[in-house]
Every structure is written in structure tokens, then in C-alpha cells.
Amino acid sequence: MKAARLKSYGDASQFSIDDVPTPEPQPGEVLIKIEASAVNHFDILIRQGYVAKFIPLELPAVLGGDAAGTVVEVGQDVTGIAIGDRVLADFAPNGRGSHAEFGVVPATAVARLPANLSFEQGAALPKAGLTGRQSVDALNVKAGNRVLISGGLGAVGRAAIQYLQEIWAKPVAGVRPERLEEARRLAGEALDITQPPGNATFDYAISAATPVANNLIRHVRDGGYVASIVPVPDGTNVANRVTIHQLYHRTDPGTLAAVADVASRGVLTIPIAKIFSLSEIGAAQNAVAAGIQGKVVLKH
Known part of the structure; x- marks a missing residue:
């Protein structure tokens, strides 16, 4: 099979398209013919070596955490997923990722892809959907609570x-000033997150945009709660005045299925900015690094 492999840590030129053996599913795993995968900011951090201390890879490695495709083989003890099922999948950052023609994942890391969603749409959903929902759950938000979300027009937001x-809570999208009207159409309420507030008015917030993490935390009252998927700037949370949940998503098939369901009903839409071929992975990563608005997807 063809796979986009990272030869060494560095810039986007470190990828090569290689012929490698097709993996075989072990007990509890499924083999997917991958039709599309997404490129995330986290893939760039891995490529650059910034997280090598925490996620060491045996190079050359296949990156990619989001995928959609068709199950072509199942391992022993797999139930609920069958050969021929269209699925979306959440791949672990273990060097055996989704930027390849085939990939193996635990059966617990997949959910069925509804018939009215394309493979490209499916590939945009896993990590964004899981992270967005689990950020809300981490805050224990109830109906009626107002929650500020930085990066409100991003995939996680x-x-x-x-x-x-x-769940009948009240989201407030924190975005750049030129996107306020678009954010209001999505969330109902929005504010300019690029500016620090006059007063902190939120009990809950989700930090999903690194450049404005400091401003977001300033919007939260003393004793409030923040779920953050980005680094918290040093000196931001003086005297631990707010409780910060540093969050990295966890694989959960039930949540993944719920995300696929709301997407199939048109309730959740993750815009796709550009589709590249698998061989264009370097250009795709550069587009993400440049701040393209919307998801970048590789078509295999």
C-alpha cells in the first residue's frame, strides 16, 4: 500500500510516499480502506518534533489522527462492526496513523459513517467532535449556563x-472582530476575543485558540472553570483564581457515533477548506500551518 511517511523531524519536505506492507488487524481491531484523512495542527507539532518527548515515534512514521473509509477486514472478537461498513475512525498518535491507503485501529475507535455523509466530511469529524464534546463535559455545564468558546468558528469550537x-446551555463564540456576524449566526451570541475584557463575566469557558488563551481566561470570574485544549500561558492564572482542566481528547465510540449522527442531520457542520491528494501531504500541512480557515482533508 501507499503511505505518507515522515522520515525525520523537521519541515514539510520530510514526507515521502512509500510502498509499505498492508497492516493486519489483531484481535479487537479492524482494517480500514482509508478514503480520506484530515490534517490537524497537532500533526504539525508531531512533525516538528515538539512533542517527541511525550510521544516518541519510530521513524519513518505515518501521521494522521482522523479518517473515514470502509472496513475490509476484522480481527477476532470484534462485534458490532462488519466488513463493508463505512466508518469514521480516531487513530492514535503512534506512528501508524491515517495518512495511508489502509490503516488498523481498535474497533472501539470507530463509528459508522451515515450514508448521507461523504468520506471527506467523515474525516473532518473525529478529533474535533470528540474534543468539543469532552471539553463541555469536563466543565459539568448545565442547561442555562453561559459558556465562552475561543476559536468558536474552528472545528473544535x-x-x-x-x-x-x-444540552440547552448558552454558547458565546469568541472570535476575531471581522467574524463576529458569522459567529452570531452560529452561536447566537459572540464577542471579540482578541481584546481583554473590562470585566470578567463568565463562569465557564473553553480555550481552543492559542493566540488568545490569555484573553479568554481574563473573561472568567474568580472561581470559574476553563477547559483548555491549548497551552495555558505562563502567568495567566495568577494565584490559581480559576480552575483549568487541561484536556486531551479520549477515544469513545459512543461519542463518535453521536457526532456522526448530528453531522448527518445537518446540526453540526465542519467546513472543509481544501482537499489535497495523499501525495500532497506537505502542501496540506503547510496550508494548516498558514492558518487556513476550515478543515484540510487528504483524499486517498
Whole structure:
């Protein structure tokens, strides 16, 4: 099979398209013919070596955490997933990722892809959907609570906003000033997150945009709660005046299925900015690094 492999840590030129053996599923795993995968900011951090201390890879390695495709083989003890099922999948950052023609994942890391969603749409959902929902759950938000989300028009922000609306909470999208009107259409309420507030008015917030993490925390009252998927700037949380949950998503098939369901009903939409071929992985990563608005997807 063809796979996009990272030869060494560095810039986007470190990828090569290689012929490698097709993996075989072990007990509890499924083999997927991958039709599309997404490129995330976290893939760039891995490529650059910034997280090598925490996630060491045996190079050359296959990156990619999001995928959609068709199950072509199942291992022993797999139930609920069958050969021929269209699925979306959440791959672990273990060097055996989704930027390849085939991939193996635990059966607990997949959910069925509804018939009315394309493989490209499915590939945009896993990590954004899981992270958005789990950020809300980490805050223990109740109906009626107002929650500020930085990066409200990003993939994670959109997933969080949809879930907050689903549980009858009140999302407030924190975005750049030129995107306020678009954010109001999505969330109902929005504010300019690039500016520090006059007063802290929120009990809950989700930090999903690194450049404005400091401003977001300033919006939260003393004793409030923040779920953060980005680094918290040093000196931001003086005297631990707010409780910060540093969050990295966990694989959960039930949540993944719920995300696929709301997407199939048009309640959650993750815009796709550009589709590249698998061989264009370097250009795709550069597009993400440059701040392209919307998801970048590789078509295999």
C-alpha cells in the first residue's frame, strides 16, 4: 500500500510516499480502506518534533489522527462492526496513523459513517467532535449556563457550540472582530476575543485558540472553570483564581457515533477548506500551518 511517511523531524519536505506492507488487524481491531484523512495542527507539532518527548515515534512514521473509509477486514472478537461498513475512525498518535491507503485501529475507535455523509466530511469529524464534546463535559455545564468558546468558528469550537445548544446551555463564540456576524449566526451570541475584557463575566469557558488563551481566561470570574485544549500561558492564572482542566481528547465510540449522527442531520457542520491528494501531504500541512480557515482533508 501507499503511505505518507515522515522520515525525520523537521519541515514539510520530510514526507515521502512509500510502498509499505498492508497492516493486519489483531484481535479487537479492524482494517480500514482509508478514503480520506484530515490534517490537524497537532500533526504539525508531531512533525516538528515538539512533542517527541511525550510521544516518541519510530521513524519513518505515518501521521494522521482522523479518517473515514470502509472496513475490509476484522480481527477476532470484534462485534458490532462488519466488513463493508463505512466508518469514521480516531487513530492514535503512534506512528501508524491515517495518512495511508489502509490503516488498523481498535474497533472501539470507530463509528459508522451515515450514508448521507461523504468520506471527506467523515474525516473532518473525529478529533474535533470528540474534543468539543469532552471539553463541555469536563466543565459539568448545565442547561442555562453561559459558556465562552475561543476559536468558536474552528472545528473544535463548532462541535462544542453544537453540543452546548443540544444540552440547552448558552454558547458565546469568541472570535476575531471581522467574524463576529458569522459567529452570531452560529452561536447566537459572540464577542471579540482578541481584546481583554473590562470585566470578567463568565463562569465557564473553553480555550481552543492559542493566540488568545490569555484573553479568554481574563473573561472568567474568580472561581470559574476553563477547559483548555491549548497551552495555558505562563502567568495567566495568577494565584490559581480559576480552575483549568487541561484536556486531551479520549477515544469513545459512543461519542463518535453521536457526532456522526448530528453531522448527518445537518446540526453540526465542519467546513472543509481544501482537499489535497495523499501525495500532497506537505502542501496540506503547510496550508494548516498558514492558518487556513476550515478543515484540510487528504483524499486517498
